[in-house]
Amino acid sequence: MPVAEIPNPHQEIHRFRGRLLVAALVVSALFLVLVGRFVHLQVLQHAHYDTLAESNRIAIAPVVPNRGLILDRNGVELARNYSAYTLEITPAKVRNLDALIDELATVVDIAPKDRKRFRKLIDESKNFESLPIRNRLSDEEVARFSVNRYRFPGVEIKARLFRQYPYRDLTAHIIGYIGRINSKDVEALEASGQSANYRGTDHMGKMGLEQSYESRLHGTTGFEQVEVDAGGRAVRTLSRTPPVSGDNLVLSLDLKLQEIAWQAFGERRGALVAIEPNSGAVLAFVSKPGFDPNLFVDGIDPQSWDALNKSIDRPMTNRALQGQYPPGSTFKPFMALAGLALGKRNARYTISDPGYFTLPGLSHQYRDWKKGGHGAVDLHRSLVISCDTYYYGLAADLGIDAIHDYIGQFGLGEKTGIDLPGEMSGILPSSRWKMRRFRQKWFAGDTVSVGIGQGYNIATPLQLAHATAALAANGKVYRPRMVSHIEEAASRTLKPVGSELVRSIAIKPEHLQQVRAALVDVTRPGGTAAQAGKGAPYSFAGKTGTAQVVAMKQGESYNESRVPERHRDHAWFIAYAPAENPTIALVVLVENGGHGSSAAAPIARTVLDYWLLGKLPDGAQPKSNVNEEPSD
């Protein structure tokens, strides 16, 4: 290359240096902009970004409290916790869920049932929540997953406390169950200002005591300030506020008694409620059949859910609490008291029973259960032999509103206020009630069948037990309750839940004496429950009852053997013992059991024998219903 002559080197260099100066100025200006930006971020906005960095770094992790236990009166655990591993998937972090689950199934067992349950959980869950696909992993499965963990982003193993109900169906209708918190629960928690205390908690009571004592059982959530990295993993703990465990519930229920009552039903459906008359404490509370509440804890699979829901036996219905049946003849003792108290009858008043009753001027015959009638019947005999005709007449004499007002004092027709959710109130009809319900006038004919516990009259077994307890306690009405003591976790003290006297019914002692004496004779030779009372070394009062399932047409006769099983009458028996100073009042209902005397009274006898004498039923030792293995 020739060394070219520069035409005007000085001018050229001058221009070049001018350009270079411009560049230098631009460079300085831009660096100044940059420094300005640094000052903006690091001085003016420092506090803001510092907060952001801190909130990046520090996460408040809730520490979930241990849920309180539920114990029977002798300390037997009816609801308990155990810790186990679950395999959880966060669906939001997973692209192809099905492929991932298929892949997971090569490492841990995943049954079709688990998949279905998982699908259901997704539908019900909040976003970004991790959901269990498998519970109770074995140690081997935990190890196998841990080795393969890198293959499954969004899947993790968590150690968690599980709720378990070792007595399954035996206590299902009392304890209820906990289930995963759904969006409706979240709304309710937010409305009650509780949502902060439920951070990190994913289960809450959905039924039974688990539901009604939720606030006591749950406890107070603790908090941990942890430093986390970008992946959300906790690096170290900065501070910790420990959680306070939920309170333990101690029930007045005697599991042994419950078990004996349960077994006394055999294969039959029904309910039994036993109450301590002078406190309202519930000693046994049976609704049969039951169900396995453990199925609900981590979401029930659709198949089991269908099976429970579609079963003709309706195992999910709490018969003692929600089953409403005509009280039948168990209504008569209360009618008798009403008749005496309101001066419509006295002990000597005697009718001649032709086997039916007619209202003056009407031809309709209200039939007695015994064709041809019982002949001469006074108050005492009317109860012992359960004469219908006597009570038809008494009801007509009292009038419906007097019956309602008097017997209502025993708690029929209203909720007893037991500490279980979902109680039904039954119906103790009145003219006002009928007007409200049907917009119809009350007819005199409506009153007659109410007198024998039929017609519009319906009650739950719990209500009848409650009323029987009031009778046994000489008119003292105590609110029935399941929980007798609460063991407070914070103070570690056992606090009794006092009994609550709802009202005292003023009953003249001689009236009470007349009715109670008759009820004792019911279980003695000549009484309707003589068979059940045979050989009892204690005296006990009782009353049989039969509740019609299908109304008989006029002139038609009821023949048990010809009626389909599900259309047979329900059998009732109410009782209390010892008759002089009762410590237990109970009601037995056997669905489609037929007669109270043959179906229900023997069950009551078995329970009373155990409670008063410690006597086990004839035959085998009571088989333990306990399932020591945790179940899912």
Next chain:
Amino acid sequence: MIDQWEARMILRRAAGIATANVDGLLLAMLVLPLGIGVTVLYSASNESMARVSGQLINIAVAFAVMWLAAKVPPNHLMRVALPAYLFGLALLAGVALFGEVANGARRWLNIGITRIQPSELMKIAVPMMLAWFFHRFEDHRRVYHYALAAIILALPVGLIVRQPDLGTAILIAASGFYVLFLAGLSWRVIGGLALVALAAGPLVWNVMHDYQRQRILTLLDPSQDPLGAGYHTIQSTIAVGSGGLAGKGWLNGTQTHLDFLPERTTDFIFAVYSEEFGLIGNVILVVLFLALIGRGMIITANAPNTFSRLLAGAVTLGFFTYAFVNMGMVSGILPVVGVPLPLISYGGTSLVTVCLGFGILMSIHTHRKLVQT
């Protein structure tokens, strides 16, 4: 037998050869930022000595390249300018035809022994070519020469944009533009280009890749996509801002050590530095960079001929561009483009390219008397 005097003479001569053509001032100015870089790298890599020693090896290699480049007289460089440019262009064409795809972009060429990224080579080859071009036609420069220069620049830039590698393309376009600017491109044309660029904005937007558009949208509002494209900017801005005046202290950056900062040893290392050393540290680093650029400009101003003037100026301003774009991106005023912070970020390629540039500056400076005579 070599006596003592002879030995001393040999040593002195060896030292003379070793230090000849090395600009001591520039070398001294390089050592401080490199020291800062290694210190920050130790923290950014969660105290990994392997990373630090790897970077020390990179520095050694880069210094060797710089030393060699300083020895090559500018006249020789002028001779290789055209072949180097054509070779680079051929490689870029090769990438477009046979290149390997990584992360959705075709940037690498497998030449059997190793994979190379020809766009790196062009960072030096393009300004060299343009400097040579203007040097060649300095005595009868016409407007069409600037147009030709624009084509020389547009060819490699176009190929790199297509890879796609917008960041590198912008940097190369910038260094080419610096040559045109310093060569005296008229202000009217510059103004016209600026207008055209503004007008072409929507057009460019249409031909841009989705990810490129996303980056620009993200710059305008990082919170739109806080876990995706906006994450880098949000987290690095938090790191810088939370550093405050004096920083959280070396090894104490929470954004750094709790993994919130992505790519914290490479493109985002400045966020680590900023978080741990604060505004004071940032200003010190900016001053160090300014000093280097100032030294480069003095060398440029004193360069003996058009080729070395233009090349020195482009290299110096190129260095500024890397530093500014990186710090701007980390502090959230520029979109995220894959540009490392020169002398600080971990990585051999960038370090070698930068030091090659400084070697050329040293060569230009130490050979100036030679040319003038």
